Amino acid sequence: CGPAVILCAPGGHAAPGACDGLDLSHPTTIVLPDGGTTPGFYRLEDGGIGGGWPEPGAPGGPPAEDWLPAAVTECLAGGIPQSDGTCGLNTQADCGVGSAQVPVGQCTRTAACPVGMYPNPGADAVGAAVVHVRAGSPSEGADGSEGRPYATLAEALRHAGDGAWVLVADGDYTETVRLSAGARAHILGACATRVTLRGASAVSTVIALQGAGTSLDLRGVTVTGGAFGADVAEGASLRAEGVTFMQNSDANVRARGTGTRMELASCQVHGLTGSAEPSNGRGVVVSTGAQGDLSEVYIANNRGMGVQSNGAGTRVTIRRSVVRDTRAVPDGGSGVGINVANGAALDLRESLVAANTTNGIRVAGEGDGGRSTATIVTSRVRSTVLNASGVGHGLAVEDGALLRTTGLIVDQNQSAGVVVLNRGTAEMRDGFVRGVPEGNDGGAETGMEVLGGATVELSGVVFEANRGAGVLVAHAGTRAVLDGCVVRNIRPNGRGAGVGVFATLGADLRVTRSSISRNVSGGVVATDQPFPDGGYAVDAATTATLSGSIVRGAASMGAVASQGVVVSNRARVTMTGVQVLDCVGTGVLATAPRVRLGIASSVVRRTRPFGTTPSTFGRGLEINNNARV
Secondary structure, three states, X not given: OOOHHHHOOOOOOOOOOOOOOOOOOOOOEEEOOOOOEEEOOEEOOOOOEEOOOOOOOOOOOOOOOOOOOHHHHOOOOOOEEOOOOOEEOOOOOOOOOOOOEEOOOEEOHHHOOXXXXXXXXXXXXXXXXXXXXXXXXXXXXXXXXXXXXXXXXXXXXXXXXXXXXXXXXXXXXXXXXXXXXXXXXXXXXXOOOOEEEEOOOOOOEEEEEEOOOOEEEEEOOEEEOOOEEEXXXXXXXXXXXXXXXXXXXXXXXXXXXXXXXXXXXXXXXXXXXXXXXXXXXXXXXXXXXXXXXXXXXXXXXXXXXEXXXXXXXXXXXXXXXXXXXOEXXXXXXXXXXXXXXXXXXXXXXXXXXXXXXXEEXXXXXXXXXXXXXXXXXXXXXXXXXXXXXXXXXXXXXXXXXXXXXXXXXXXXXXXXXXXXXXXXXXXXXXXXXXXXXXXXXXXXXXXXXXXXXXEEEEEOOEXXXXXXXXXXXXXXXXXXXXXXXXXXXXXXXXXXXXXXXXXXXXXXXXXXXXXXXXXXXXXXXXXXXXXXOOOOOOOOOOEEEEEOOEEEEOOOXXXXXXXXXXXXXXXXXXXXXXXXXXXXXXXXXXXXXXXXXXXXOOXXXXXXXXXXXXXXXXXXXXXXXXXXX
């Protein structure tokens, strides 16, 4: 008497005729005494036994070990995920001088120039006052007509009246455009490659807007040479389209104060380009309750920060845009692509954040109005470079901040892909965190680090080809939940390791319905040893719960074991419905006097030695040093 899958196998000694007509290649459904059901045992194609635990790819089981979220599959060559599940064009195409490509296959309209000297304002200007400006025109007799244009914007605005349309011909205009006390204006240049508004000095503001009701519609110009390209404050609003803001020494665009609104559409915001070092200016700064909306904007080669959202009530929305090549400020500072701090908010969609310094995106801190938050959907954060302190994270969530992502690709950042620390929280769905390319072994590039009381919840996230650890969870009060995730092909870094999921120093780890496979040194490690180096006091036992998952070893690398589950020091681990397969050296290892390991409804099989001598093991379960299992 016993399971047919065993007794009906060759040599199983079933009674004659008992196995006739049985199909043991597919699971049967067994009705339990309480009325529930469970799949019965059956034979797998490789001869193993299935049915007592969920199989990869089966309903209720972990993902297949080579699984990728649908939005990610189309974008691995470098594109940007889109909300409809397709992949936007790679942002390497040449849009010509004065323009740049954004992630929808479009070029910014900063080089869309008319045939004539002046732009056409279209139907919106019908019935309104329209005046013309041309650099170098004589002031005597000027009336703003096309034949007698004003020489400066200041003169045109003074004579045109509220709400007028100012059409600007080719040329350089060195002056300040200043609107306040509810004044409204439209300034349209021929195009940004032909019309330049230049600051009168390096400490000037080129465009200054102040006060509730004050508004400017700005198009087709380049704004450069001041401390601030545009400064929008105290409830004023700016809408800029087809405008290039560049080489302003403090910030290219700044919006500040409750009620202030800034909208950039199809614009460029950058410092020096080409081989020259970027200027000292930040890109876009939104603070103290202002609102910023950026659509199809190319932000590059700034210093310190590409985009800053700072202060309670502040909100920045970015769509189909690029933020890249932000360089560190002098003397070892940061060069963050997007920085969200002190209670501010970010909403980022269908965008690329690439090749920034220190952090691609940083979300940090709490303000009077609550925690800083970031929502990121179908976007990519890649190729963050190291600063002088050796930090080059894709995303950092710190000091109580909250990050939510869906369809995010994080790849080829030079230290960690994602770092969540100091009570930060991250919720990630259907994402992909990939390390640097094979053969480039110069950096750490952990997939995710969860430290200092942080919390992460991961669903359908794939970690691939990271180094050191796919997911590192450390310190008392830190908690990580992986559901339906894949962690695969994790390689050693310069300090060794190469573990799929590593929990240490009192952290709490939960892994359900996940595939942890082909990681060089180990699948799951729970311990109280510091990783990768010391500096933290251990004040609680590490705990881990694994259920409905598969842990598969990697091919042997000489004298390196690829163990499945390792429990050491005083860690406490529970395994239910787990398959530990094809490991090298030891499948499950429990070692140290205070270790507690519970295993139920699980299988450990096909463990191989990692050498040719008996001392290299090949054990399914090893219990030593007074551990309790």
